[in-house]
Amino acid sequence: xxxxxxxxxQLERQAYRRSRTRRSAxxxxxxxxxxxxxVAIAVVNSPGWSRTRDSFFDLRTGWxxxxxxxxxLWTNVQIMLIxxxxxxxxxxxxxxxxxxxxxxFFPLRLLAAAYTDIFRGMPLLIVLFLVGYGLPSLxxxxxxxxxxxxxxxxxxxTYTAYVAEVLRAGIQSVHPSQRAAARSLGLTHLxxxxxxxxxxxxxxxLPALLNDFVxxxxxxxxxxxVGVLEVVLxxxxxxxxxxxxxHYVFAGLIFVALTVPLTxxxxxxxxxxGWNGTGGGVV
Amino acid sequence: xxxxMVLAENVHKRFGAVTVLSGIDLxxxxxxxxxxxxxxxxxxxxxxxxxxxxxxxxxxxxxVDGELVGYRESNGKLYELRDSExxxxxxxxxxxxxxxxxxxxxxxxxxxxxxxxxVKKVGRPEAExxxxxxxxxxxxxxxxxxxxxxxxGGQKQRVAIARxxxxxxxxxxxxxxxxxLDPELVGEVLDVMKxxxxxxxxxxxxxxxxxxAREVGDKLVFMDGGVVVEAGDPREVLANPQHERTKAxxxxxx
Ligand SMILES: Nc1ncnc2c1ncn2[C@@H]1O[C@H](COP(=O)(O)OP(=O)(O)OP(=O)(O)O)[C@@H](O)[C@H]1O
Ligand SMILES: [Mg+2]
Numbered sequence: 001x002x003x004x005x006x007x008x009x010q011l012e013r014q015a016y017r018r019s020r021t022r023r024s025a026x027x028x029x030x031x032x033x034x035x036x037x038x039v040a041i042a043v044v045n046s047p048g049w050s051r052t053r054d055s056f057f058d059l060r061t062g063w064x065x066x067x068x069x070x071x072x073l074w075t076n077v078q079i080m081l082i083x084x085x086x087x088x089x090x091x092x093x094x095x096x097x098x099x100x101x102x103x104x105f106f107p108l109r110l111l112a113a114a115y116t117d118i119f120r121g122m123p124l125l126i127v128l129f130l131v132g133y134g135l136p137s138l139x140x141x142x143x144x145x146x147x148x149x150x151x152x153x154x155x156x157x158t159y160t161a162y163v164a165e166v167l168r169a170g171i172q173s174v175h176p177s178q179r180a181a182a183r184s185l186g187l188t189h190l191x192x193x194x195x196x197x198x199x200x201x202x203x204x205x206l207p208a209l210l211n212d213f214v215x216x217x218x219x220x221x222x223x224x225x226v227g228v229l230e231v232v233l234x235x236x237x238x239x240x241x242x243x244x245x246x247h248y249v250f251a252g253l254i255f256v257a258l259t260v261p262l263t264x265x266x267x268x269x270x271x272x273x274g275w276n277g278t279g280g281g282v283v
Numbered sequence: 284x285x286x287x288m289v290l291a292e293n294v295h296k297r298f299g300a301v302t303v304l305s306g307i308d309l310x311x312x313x314x315x316x317x318x319x320x321x322x323x324x325x326x327x328x329x330x331x332x333x334x335x336x337x338x339x340x341x342x343x344x345x346x347v348d349g350e351l352v353g354y355r356e357s358n359g360k361l362y363e364l365r366d367s368e369x370x371x372x373x374x375x376x377x378x379x380x381x382x383x384x385x386x387x388x389x390x391x392x393x394x395x396x397x398x399x400x401x402v403k404k405v406g407r408p409e410a411e412x413x414x415x416x417x418x419x420x421x422x423x424x425x426x427x428x429x430x431x432x433x434x435x436g437g438q439k440q441r442v443a444i445a446r447x448x449x450x451x452x453x454x455x456x457x458x459x460x461x462x463x464l465d466p467e468l469v470g471e472v473l474d475v476m477k478x479x480x481x482x483x484x485x486x487x488x489x490x491x492x493x494x495x496a497r498e499v500g501d502k503l504v505f506m507d508g509g510v511v512v513e514a515g516d517p518r519e520v521l522a523n524p525q526h527e528r529t530k531a532x533x534x535x536x537x
Contacts, residue, residue, distance in 0.1 A: 177380065183337060185374065
């Protein structure tokens, strides 16, 4: 093949394709510049722009107060990590409880179903209020009273319900013939769930699971309403001192920076070869 | 007379209002190969699944190696066994499925050692040694680390057979093991099954491979509409069917 030479016709086709590629790159570039310029001009020429700029884009002030925001972020990260562990464990138990068969387990199945129905439907904000203010108002000394712990309880209650549903959907998506094969080998119900059904279920729903965790990460910003000093409350404090909104902008960017890696991880895992048991095919 | 490996007496099975098995009487002696044929929907799969209690029988008695399947009898009453007790008995019965049902998230080797390690508590190195032996026995000694999705249908089914054999079953159930395979792959699976029969394994095989039934079967059973229509020596039944329904069915598959 070394002495193969493209024919004149093929050279012509290559030249044509190159010119087409150059053309589309140029079009993409020009249209991007035009769109962004138009948006920028519209924003900058809006009647309130100078006030907006001073409040939302005062980068110097924002940058100056950034270290304090990042210190407060540590609280969000702690809440997030603790909740993720709790949620994974509890959601797994609930999803498995809902697979148990036989009349003996009826109360357990019923409880698990009722729990997920309630907490999946209840807005997180309300759960935060109920747990954050309701539990302490009972004045039971055995109950935790630290807002930090209370908000972890509230977030875990809500997200366990979401994640349990995701896991249950995954478990149901595993074909019954897999269970039959495992049972025919002598595995018990729980061994079958643990070694055969659950691993396949998790692989299938992993993108959805990570999605829930991204969402959990963002929702740690809501715990400020029960008085936990985290990023958003910190930004709010700054805002009440200088009336600038740039702190919220920075807080928002911090969350984006925090979730982007997790989102990319989700995509990478989903795209990884052989992940869905489909082998390394390209389609 | 010795104790039969499988003894079905008047076995009934319903799914809701649909009666799928209406009185099956069958006997398989140890070391025997019984081949079951019959039209689609006649209850062949259901009967196999009853033998290892993947389905509960509704009436009649079914026992394997002298013990009731899925139940315990005391004072003339039947009590259903617990999950773990049923599992222990299933471990002695191998089953091979039409669609292989390998575990897609495990390699071939992991598929095979899973049950010996988790159920029989065999040490992993020992289980892997046995697994590799079985794999070379079914002609797949070099595919231990492949995933099921990387195998052909015939290879998958041979892995599935090795997986069942790893539990050292005293009885093997085959549910149309070759009917999902391309014609040129059928032979490799049947060869493994023939070898197994020669080694003395007791087998109940649902198949439409009439050649296999004639060559390997000790008994041929024709099922239709949830009953055994005709049973006997395969060569006899195939050459000289007694019932109209058997004749009609055989004229289609032969
Ligand atoms: N879980 C189930 N619920 C309801 N009906 C069922 C169930 N399993 C099987 N059946 C019905 O029982 C009948 C017998 O099914 P079975 O799978 O035993 O037939 P088969 O002889 O194996 O047929 P085939 O040759 O097509 O595999 C069919 O009519 C089927 O629809
Ligand atoms: Mg069938």
